[in-house]
Amino acid sequence: MLLSATTLLAQDAAIPQAAVSFNLPPNSPLSVSGFTMADSRATARGAALALDLHMPLTLRNDSGKRIHGVTLRVVSQEVTLGGKGSVTYPSLNVGPGETFPVRIDMQLMRPSQITGGPLVQVDLDGVLFQDLSFFGPDRLNSKRTLTACEMEAQRDREHFKRVLAATGPNGLQNEMFESMARQGAVSQLVVSVKRTGRAVTSAATAPSERTAEFAFLQFPDSPIEPMKGSAQISGNEAHAPRIEVRNKSGKPVKYVEMGWIVSDPSGKQYMAGSLPSADADLVLPPGKTARLLQETTLNFSSKGQPVNVQKMVGFVNQVEFEDGKIWVPNRQNLDNAVLLKVLPPSAEEQRLTDIYRKRGLQGLISELNKY
Template identity: 45%
Template sequence: MWSKAVSALLMAAAGLAAEDALKVNFPADSPVAVVSSGWGESRAAARGGALFVDLRTSLKLKNTSRLRLRGITLQVSSQEVAAGGKASVSVPSLDVYPGQEFPVKIDLRLLQPASSGASAIVLVQLDGALFEDLSFYGPNHLSSRRQLTAWELEARRDRQHFKQVLARNGEDGLRRAMTEILAQDLARPKLDIRLARAPAAFPNERPIEVAFLHQADLPVEAVGGTALASGNELRIPQLQFENRDRREVRSIEMGLIIRDAEGREFSAGALPAAVSMKAKAGGTVQPTTSLQLSRAQGAAVRIDSVSGFVQQVEFSNGDVWIPPSSFRDEARLSKLIPGSLEEQRLSDIYRRRGLSALLEELNKQ
């Protein structure tokens, strides 16, 4: 009660009322409607010349379309968007029927200049909604169409894979598969990855080897690239690709595996990059992000070499390509790369509620 009172006083000092602190603004023709919203357990704290807003609330939304909703992305921003003033919330793996209501939890921190005097310090907008036929609605400022589509394709791929495991090997086979996934999650080496805008150069940087994993039936193939490292920092100034497809490519996401000076391998996440590549033509991607890598205990990782693989391709017509479910096993990456969000969700259902709950979930769709 005391913390809520302090929060209210801070907002009042900034010229704000609690009921006006959160504004949810969806377009009039949006296929997702806002049923209810509120400040919830959110708090605002004044520090120096700024307000730090810990947004802890939940929206109740409704699918007003004629299709089942599969995913949604919201853009959340402080009134004056500065550094730290914008974030997003994405919810994949939804199965919301027409007319059905559903919650979206928001739990994040934003920064707002304390000098602002307008009526709302936080604005929530719809960036994108994906439906069962892969149709999309929204301004897509955050590239949410690409990411929501990729998550949905991964979910369909992995659900089909587990259904096939069940059909071939029965319930015991599915149980063994889930047990193996949970064991790999525990044993997988972890890295702390910090992203930053790539500098023009690192001090004492050195070129390092870049290799590309073999992938069959790729629509876009990586054919060359350069990487530069300085201690535990990595930047990839340039990657060259060849588009084998008849569709123009809009963006590519490269997964990264690094090997340290002791010969240990780690997943280093992925680098998405926009590119305009004509059909059956080559193109160059210049990532703008650098990576700083450290072990979970905080120890820096000295980078020795880098391997890359194509993790996602977005075409100009909105189609998205992802690797088949067999790729991680064929490339011996299961011990390094976490499974898809859907695989993690299904394995968590098995871990918390058992095989019967997993079977019920697989039979839903």
């Protein structure tokens, strides 16, 4: 039996398992072995229900291939603001017949007057396999996201395996120490985004707006060359960022993502996020240029205090070719002194350092030897 919003009109009520539906196609490589609702609750807020979801799931690999990434789409109402979410799990290594845990922790909104059907539906958006083949409707561009994560994972595993081969266990241990130190030293920046106009938080007190130019880190092997770029800066706000790029490869490109670093007046640097190509129909032929732009205002803060923008640095973070292949920066590119200070580690590097913390050096070596 599926429970609808009409059965949960109390001010605060637990969400039962029967209120959740899993929409997996008949040929899905995944099945649900079990799940609980933990302390998931539905709370009435005027004419809406706030669904606070905390759902541990166990999924099973029913395919004949190893799974390296999964994205689930979670929906309470398709057209309601706040009615959809997703969870992505990269850096997996799940063999055929094996199970693995995932969690859905999010808050969704749903109009309380909607009757019938489940409160929450969980869809499979995509599964990435070890051979980089993909299954799923890909409504959230999961194929690109999971493939890029897998390329980063392969890059970082190979890096640590090279360190082990060249310098032995002690060298690998020192590399782990350095990685954990970098992770602890990365400055956290809170970025709020407004799609049009200026952010309200500082517009009244911000100084006059100025045009700031991007400086660029150039990677020799990058298929994309950033040419020029700018944003309108006012205190801790950046408005309408735009970057012109050129395809210097021999293949058409359909997606470009630029990393974005900002510096405050003291020279402290922060990773501000990324500037993706927003045109879904982008095809950038070899030798041609295109503009990446966003009609947004970004507001930067750290530890509750505004971070005024003094300088900006951009770098090519990800490229997808028309044939679906993905380029990401190599470890030599990431050894740049600027990036080492601000770039968060990949999901795979975080996973490997977690293994080192929990299982020690031999546990890490055993994990690397699986690949």
